[in-house]
Amino acid sequence: MKADVLLGLQWGDEGKGKIVDVFTPRYDIIARFQGGPNAGHTLEFNGIKHVLRTIPSGIFRENSINIIGNGVVIDPVVVIAEIEALKKMGVDVKAKLLFAKKAHLILPSHRLLDAASEASKGSEKIGSTLKGIGPTYMDKTGRNGIRIGDITLPNFKTKYAALVEKHKQILSHHNYEYNLEAMEPEWFAAIEELKSYQQIDSEHYLNEAIRNNKTILAEGAQGSLLDIDFGSYPFVTSSNTICAGACTGLGIPPNRIGNVYGIFKAYCTRVGSGPFPTELFDEVGQGIRDRGNEYGSVTKRPRRTGWLDLPALKYAVMINGVTELLMMKADILSGLETLQVCTAYNYQGLQIDHLPFDYSPELLTPVYTELPGWNQDLTGLNNVDDIPEALNNYIAFIEQYTGVPVSVVSVGPDRTQTLMRKAVTV
Numbered sequence: 001m002k003a004d005v006l007l008g009l010q011w012g013d014e015g016k017g018k019i020v021d022v023f024t025p026r027y028d029i030i031a032r033f034q035g036g037p038n039a040g041h042t043l044e045f046n047g048i049k050h051v052l053r054t055i056p057s058g059i060f061r062e063n064s065i066n067i068i069g070n071g072v073v074i075d076p077v078v079v080i081a082e083i084e085a086l087k088k089m090g091v092d093v094k095a096k097l098l099f100a101k102k103a104h105l106i107l108p109s110h111r112l113l114d115a116a117s118e119a120s121k122g123s124e125k126i127g128s129t130l131k132g133i134g135p136t137y138m139d140k141t142g143r144n145g146i147r148i149g150d151i152t153l154p155n156f157k158t159k160y161a162a163l164v165e166k167h168k169q170i171l172s173h174h175n176y177e178y179n180l181e182a183m184e185p186e187w188f189a190a191i192e193e194l195k196s197y198q199q200i201d202s203e204h205y206l207n208e209a210i211r212n213n214k215t216i217l218a219e220g221a222q223g224s225l226l227d228i229d230f231g232s233y234p235f236v237t238s239s240n241t242i243c244a245g246a247c248t249g250l251g252i253p254p255n256r257i258g259n260v261y262g263i264f265k266a267y268c269t270r271v272g273s274g275p276f277p278t279e280l281f282d283e284v285g286q287g288i289r290d291r292g293n294e295y296g297s298v299t300k301r302p303r304r305t306g307w308l309d310l311p312a313l314k315y316a317v318m319i320n321g322v323t324e325l326l327m328m329k330a331d332i333l334s335g336l337e338t339l340q341v342c343t344a345y346n347y348q349g350l351q352i353d354h355l356p357f358d359y360s361p362e363l364l365t366p367v368y369t370e371l372p373g374w375n376q377d378l379t380g381l382n383n384v385d386d387i388p389e390a391l392n393n394y395i396a397f398i399e400q401y402t403g404v405p406v407s408v409v410s411v412g413p414d415r416t417q418t419l420m421r422k423a424v425t426v
Ligand code: GDP
Pocket: 008, 012, 013, 014, 015, 016, 017, 018, 039, 040, 041, 042, 043, 044, 292, 297, 328, 329, 330, 331, 332, 410, 411, 412, 413, 414
């Protein structure tokens, strides 16, 4: 059995958590492959709303094994808080959650470095969630990092002290005040707690599962346009959010990847800085923000909103090899008389279909096609046959542009508000 991958095609917050939760009954194993607690994946069911940061979104379903892969960076304090919240809801976390030994740890001093680095950038700041993500991946690639498998080894404290010493040296070059000692007790307490959770060699575990015909869903975090290589660098996160990240972040070979589910919102949002060609600054954008509750799950910052950007979506489809598209938050566009869909960009007198390497956002204007909107409230729909004609046309337009079928249309945050247009193959 091949492993399927589910990932975001825009700038994050597409609704990955919701769909992973909806799909989990079809899978034996759910495995997060990159990112860390910069992610906030929201699940809603039975009147409960829950946000997961590090733990895969399959954790609420019976009989699912959830793996935090080697490509993920873990803040012990955050993950223990997540575990405690789940325990209170009756989830048997110890039985269902496995940690890849090779996943790197976020130290308190990584968070300080993140904050100091952002402060030094001034108006050029990335808009990081300040969870220590960038500095932790820097230590990983710089070969200085500490992994969760290290916590039970005798030299753990020595490794910690050596790395913190390096961080203090870097911090001394920043004009940044901090109190590391105040942050350390809860971090070490969380490390002690983590020792009682199962650690695995996830690459062996997952390849064995593939050989034994187990079904696996790899869960992405962030979105393709925040990818360290192919996103809007430097306004990106520090990991490979794209499909290839599932291979490096879990140890699954490329020829064992099956379906690639690409999630996108029926419009666009972005938190933090960086280019956003179709951004809206008017009441239409504010209306989408209000109706869609577009405020960050982690930082509560208002999300920037804009029209659907098809060249960007097609780019994400290309680099991920998306086999099925899943359209989220269609309900939020209800009531707009007409919808604009970006199909190209005008740049210095030329019409282009992808962003040039060195473009200036102020010289670029989107080329829009206007499509009719729909007035109907979609949130109570439970049959694809009841999808309004204008929404079906909107979907057909996207399918034609990208060349990929839209197999799921989501019409509300709850598990049940999910319309399957075609049988999703597993
Ligand atoms: P993720 O990071 O990709 O998992 O997405 P987030 O959880 O950060 O943001 C998506 C938000 O949209 C959450 O508040 C979800 O509950 C909500 N949501 C997901 N799908 C839908 C949908 O189809 N309609 C509406 N109205 N809300 C949705």
